[in-house]
Amino acid sequence: MTTETTPLSDAARRFLERTTPEIESTLDRLLPPETERPATIHRAVRYAVFGKGKRLRPALAIAAAEACGATRAILEEILPAAAALELIHTYSLVHDDLPALDNDDLRRGRLTTHKVFGEAMAILAGDALLTQGLDWIGRFPEGNSRAGARSRVLAEISEAIGTKGMIGGQVEDLEASSGSHADSRDADTDRLQFIHRAKTGRLITASLLLGVIHSGGDDSKVARLRSYGDSLGLCFQIADDILDVTGTAESLGKSAGKDEAQGKLTYPALYGIDEARRKLQAERERALDLARQIEGGTNLLASIAALVADRSS
Amino acid sequence: MTTETTPLSDAARRFLERTTPEIESTLDRLLPPETERPATIHRAVRYAVFGKGKRLRPALAIAAAEACGATRAILEEILPAAAALELIHTYSLVHDDLPALDNDDLRRGRLTTHKVFGEAMAILAGDALLTQGLDWIGRFPEGNSRAGARSRVLAEISEAIGTKGMIGGQVEDLEASSGSHADSRDADTDRLQFIHRAKTGRLITASLLLGVIHSGGDDSKVARLRSYGDSLGLCFQIADDILDVTGTAESLGKSAGKDEAQGKLTYPALYGIDEARRKLQAERERALDLARQIEGGTNLLASIAALVADRSS
Numbered sequence: 078m079t080t081e082t083t084p085l086s087d088a089a090r091r092f093l094e095r096t097t098p099e100i101e102s103t104l105d106r107l108l109p110p111e112t113e114r115p116a117t118i119h120r121a122v123r124y125a126v127f128g129k130g131k132r133l134r135p136a137l138a139i140a141a142a143e144a145c146g147a148t149r150a151i152l153e154e155i156l157p158a159a160a161a162l163e164l165i166h167t168y169s170l171v172h173d174d175l176p177a178l179d180n181d182d183l184r185r186g187r188l189t190t191h192k193v194f195g196e197a198m199a200i201l202a203g204d205a206l207l208t209q210g211l212d213w214i215g216r217f218p219e220g221n222s223r224a225g226a227r228s229r230v231l232a233e234i235s236e237a238i239g240t241k242g243m244i245g246g247q248v249e250d251l252e253a254s255s256g257s258h259a260d261s262r263d264a265d266t267d268r269l270q271f272i273h274r275a276k277t278g279r280l281i282t283a284s285l286l287l288g289v290i291h292s293g294g295d296d297s298k299v300a301r302l303r304s305y306g307d308s309l310g311l312c313f314q315i316a317d318d319i320l321d322v323t324g325t326a327e328s329l330g331k332s333a334g335k336d337e338a339q340g341k342l343t344y345p346a347l348y349g350i351d352e353a354r355r356k357l358q359a360e361r362e363r364a365l366d367l368a369r370q371i372e373g374g375t376n377l378l379a380s381i382a383a384l385v386a387d388r389s390s
Numbered sequence: 391m392t393t394e395t396t397p398l399s400d401a402a403r404r405f406l407e408r409t410t411p412e413i414e415s416t417l418d419r420l421l422p423p424e425t426e427r428p429a430t431i432h433r434a435v436r437y438a439v440f441g442k443g444k445r446l447r448p449a450l451a452i453a454a455a456e457a458c459g460a461t462r463a464i465l466e467e468i469l470p471a472a473a474a475l476e477l478i479h480t481y482s483l484v485h486d487d488l489p490a491l492d493n494d495d496l497r498r499g500r501l502t503t504h505k506v507f508g509e510a511m512a513i514l515a516g517d518a519l520l521t522q523g524l525d526w527i528g529r530f531p532e533g534n535s536r537a538g539a540r541s542r543v544l545a546e547i548s549e550a551i552g553t554k555g556m557i558g559g560q561v562e563d564l565e566a567s568s569g570s571h572a573d574s575r576d577a578d579t580d581r582l583q584f585i586h587r588a589k590t591g592r593l594i595t596a597s598l599l600l601g602v603i604h605s606g607g608d609d610s611k612v613a614r615l616r617s618y619g620d621s622l623g624l625c626f627q628i629a630d631d632i633l634d635v636t637g638t639a640e641s642l643g644k645s646a647g648k649d650e651a652q653g654k655l656t657y658p659a660l661y662g663i664d665e666a667r668r669k670l671q672a673e674r675e676r677a678l679d680l681a682r683q684i685e686g687g688t689n690l691l692a693s694i695a696a697l698v699a700d701r702s703s
Contacts, residue, residue: 211525239521
């Protein structure tokens, strides 16, 4: 239906080409150097962060800020908090890949952190990434013009990654995989929605909110970006589920076919691959529709939705 | 030299009897209920938190605030942030007890979290405790009278528990135990000091700073409480090292004799038990001296130092 490089996703691709180096240089500048004591943990943290990553969450924060007309000065201010989203995302990958959880060997095109540094160091590296991430978000400078922005952002992020968000999603994901599929299709549908929204959707939405709140967007803008983020998060996760079936380890940078092997509750598992694709297309349309309602950001946000949804086709 | 209940530690004991119920009821009120979805993680979090704990770090925050003459209203305001210190401490225990790290079966008088809920859930429960802890600290209300207090506190706590603090101490502790003792006694001494200060000392100091900064203590008070905290942290850790040799699982609520079995770098291992005791007494005197320089808090803070140091005698 769509091709690898539709014109629609081009703007998003160019945007990521612009933001990725900025985000990576911010991470490089702010993370402790590998030589700093204790060196092992700083090496493990940098190893986990500097694999090939899309840096999607920081880019979403910047896109949302630009949609609110943020000046260059404001964008510079937001950059450390945006980069912190990547630390938090990386922490979740490092812990989820551990033997006790998803037991993955490959991530971001190379061996997982625990395969290289051992389990103990991977657990501690994840802890360090989470600590540092919340720290960078919480320290964000707060001008009088945007009083309360920092608290609101920290609250949004913490909820998005807490037990009712990312951690909660991972818990239900594990429980759904451990052979305890619910009795009915309705219960499975409900659980799948909870997992997807909690595990990925909420941090994607919170990343957009970080950008809009810090650049002084009004309540209506916040509400619109929230709706768009929820739809984008769903696109992201359905596409991810499909890619796990259709992709290769080389194209994904992580192991393929793991979901089915682990009995995970996914869109293809619950609906079959064709119906999963149809649902993705429907959600893609919804995301584009919601992007159209965001003045100042329509083109880029629609393009990002296309890029995210079309990964799997 | 000292007995189990010296008169000096009595004031601290009474203080803990007063603060512990307040802290525990704050934790109970603010943590998600066990029934909330996903129930497993909320049960695991509460299991980890509500074992028998001294609640020392929140009590230190309250003691420091009282030493600054904090009103009842300010103390009420500080309570969630103080309780958050217990979440952060508990996260460190849950992760340190994991099989990949210290592999402990007993903690706070009962089975460790991973023995009851499994490794995956223990890793996620630790993650949840850390997330929630930093969230409560970062959301702390900030009045104009104490502008900037929240940022300063979050910075102090994050540094105390980051890779140059608690996590870093755990890393060097693991590396020191893995048979890679340093070549020289000087190098071992340096490493032991780093481990103790980073692993326990810094969060103990940061707990005191949370109280003094949030109750508007001036720079000189902050500096004095910082010095006292560093000494108290050292007392705590030497006493802990000694207790691991002399205590029983029943008296400790955790396994005894683990340090030696795991080849840990401790005061008794490096200096022998008698010299370790002498060093503890010297540090106890130093802490009492430093407490005497804190107007408004001398009696309580000296008593706390005695309580902490005399645990092992």
